[in-house]
Amino acid sequence: MSDYPEIAARFTRGTAGHEMAVLFDQGLYRHLRFASPDGSGYRFDLHTSPNRLMFSGEVGIYVFSVWPTVDLFKVFSESSVGDQPNFGYWTEKLAAWSEPAIQFSNDRFDAQIAHELAEGENDWPGVTDAWTAKSSGFLAEYSFETEQAARFAACDFSFQADDTESWEPAFKFSDCARWVLDDYDWRYLWACHAALYGIGQYNAATVTEVGQAAQHFDKVPDPLDGCHWCACGNRWPCKDAGAVAA
Structure with missing residues (x-):
């Protein structure tokens, strides 16, 4: 089962009608294209050369490099986790990219905020509404477009109900400077699914051709x-x- 089932499902839907076209295939030098005949869905290409594999498509470009192994089709096939990509290991092999594989995640930030507020409501009733008032709507005081802005908002926020004594402690998010807020970018996850899918399609076609007369x-x-x-x-x-x- 995928660690990111929504991306796996999105990839499956987006490539349901894809067909493979072998544009070049000579030893370790390959160029494979996967696209729907009607032009729908996400088209992508896989290129290989010794020690390298490049994914290119509508979601971006990612280049993987492994030494001393020369055939990355073999590396990806053997290191996959069942029928799913090995995101962690493959990230270590990234050599170039159009978008970073790991980026600030608003989802992780929102989940951390929700967890802290739920616990805080026990001792500071109304803290969730106070955060909502400052973080959303036309009069919002905070921005969350970058990790730096999100961390500032969390560290800056405090709440104390109007009917509390001044000596009582105000609510503050705990240790927000240390929160882990990055995660895999969906485009990178999609590209990893595409690479494993493409390698599987190529390997299946290669097995089918075994024993057939060579064409010239x-x-x-x-x-x-x-x-x-x-x-x-x-x-x-x-x-x-x-x-x-x-």
């Missing part, structure tokens, strides 16, 4: 050196294809 035709040129390859894996023109013009 000129494939897409290698993007690194411009050389042409036959679909069977030989250099083009292929020695096994007979007398075929290049």
Whole structure:
């Protein structure tokens, strides 16, 4: 079961009609595209080269690198947690990204605030309403667009009911400077699901092709050196294809 079931479900819905297109496949150099024929859903590509895998799509770009293992399809397949991505381990292998994999989470902040307020209501009735008045609506005093702003709001807030004595302690959020407020960004989680899904589709297609006669035709040129390859894996023109013009 996924640690982030809502993202897993979102990925499944968004790729329900996807088909795989192998744009290049020569050893460790691969370019796979996954898209719906009608153009709906989230299209994405997987590129591999020795020690690297790159995801690119509508949710962003993420590049993974592992040494000394050269085939990251193998790394991702073997390190997955059942049929789910291994988010923690794969995050350690990130080499580049369009958006950070881990970012400030408003959901985590809201959950922490709700927990503190629920406990605080026992000794400071009305504290939840006081926080709501300062944190929401047209006259809100606080902003929560960044982690810094959210922490400031939590650390700055205090509450004391009008009918309490001045010597009685006011409500303050406890140790708010130490709250853990970051979490995986949904785009990164989606990309990890896409990578594992794409690798599974590729591996299944590869197994299906075992035992079938090799086909001979000129494939897409290698993007690194411009050389042409036959679909069977030989250099083009292929020695096994007979007398075929290049």
